[in-house]
Amino acid sequence: xxxxxxxxxxxxxxxxxxxxxxxxxxxxxxxxxxxxxxxxxxxxxxxxxxxxxxxxxxxxxxxxxxxxxxxxxxxxxxxxxxxxxxxxxxxxxxxxxxxxxxxxxxxxxxxxxxxxxxxxxxxxxxxxxxxxxxxxxxxxxxxxxxxxxxxxxxxxxxxxxxxxxxx
Amino acid sequence: xxxxxxxxxxxxxxxxxxxxxxxxxxxxxxxxxxxxxxxxxxxxxxxxxxxxxxxxxxxxxxxxxxxxxxxxxxxxxxxxxxxxxxxxxxxxxxxxxxxxxxxxxxxxxxxxxxxxxxxxxxxxx
Numbered sequence: 608x609x610x611x612x613x614x615x616x617x618x619x620x621x622x623x624x625x626x627x628x629x630x631x632x633x634x635x636x637x638x639x640x641x642x643x644x645x646x647x648x649x650x651x652x653x654x655x656x657x658x659x660x661x662x663x664x665x666x667x668x669x670x671x672x673x674x675x676x677x678x679x680x681x682x683x684x685x686x687x688x689x690x691x692x693x694x695x696x697x698x699x700x701x702x703x704x705x706x707x708x709x710x711x712x713x714x715x716x717x718x719x720x721x722x723x724x725x726x727x728x729x730x731x732x733x734x735x736x737x738x739x740x741x742x743x744x745x746x747x748x749x750x751x752x753x754x755x756x757x758x759x760x761x762x763x764x765x766x767x768x769x770x771x772x773x774x
Numbered sequence: 775x776x777x778x779x780x781x782x783x784x785x786x787x788x789x790x791x792x793x794x795x796x797x798x799x800x801x802x803x804x805x806x807x808x809x810x811x812x813x814x815x816x817x818x819x820x821x822x823x824x825x826x827x828x829x830x831x832x833x834x835x836x837x838x839x840x841x842x843x844x845x846x847x848x849x850x851x852x853x854x855x856x857x858x859x860x861x862x863x864x865x866x867x868x869x870x871x872x873x874x875x876x877x878x879x880x881x882x883x884x885x886x887x888x889x890x891x892x893x894x895x896x897x898x899x
Binding site: 637640641642684707708709710712713716717720730733734735736738741743744745747748750751752754755 | 786
């Protein structure tokens, strides 16, 4: 019973953490006018949950975040972009965490880049013309740079925050 | 300290290889784009993936597109959007494009502008 309450509270906190990060991100003006270039702050919450709580929990946090962000600040179209990016990125991160010795940082980079790749593919479908080859170099570069930053922050949080304390 | 640093480098070795190779791939792609680029001749406008108009880059002009959701300006051999009805305005911020293969996409309005070479043939992609 107590464990359930702890788990429920931790999950709820992770979701609110992800939501706050998404909101902060939406207030930061884009400094490069390429669609898809962004920090991906919310990925900190997803990576944190993935390492601290597990795969199922990370999927839950990611999915609830995407739905709530779209309802609160987005549109049906932005939902399609976010959900496809989130699914592909999370699948890649889970897979790499399981089968490779990569650390949080490289996993965050791959997650960020795959998020961009999925969104570019969706953009091609929505626009009815392939934009992948044109935007991919920009997104690979920005995705890897922001992925490193997000990965470093996540690694620090994973190391410093002890969820079982006070139990 | 030096030993600790060495251990850290060891730990992150595969990480560094993965990250650097992603960055390398993007840099190589940028170099290829830069080396093969050519001044374009036409701006092709697509709405929902269908070509709706082609404008020569040689003659300046202001063209409303898609019933006025976006306004394309052609000026001195380059094309740019100076108005979009969407909330993000990314396409306006994108600035001018003039080389073959360059494009501006307005995702919310599904409007694209692509620069093509002679006769509208896309030589790059």
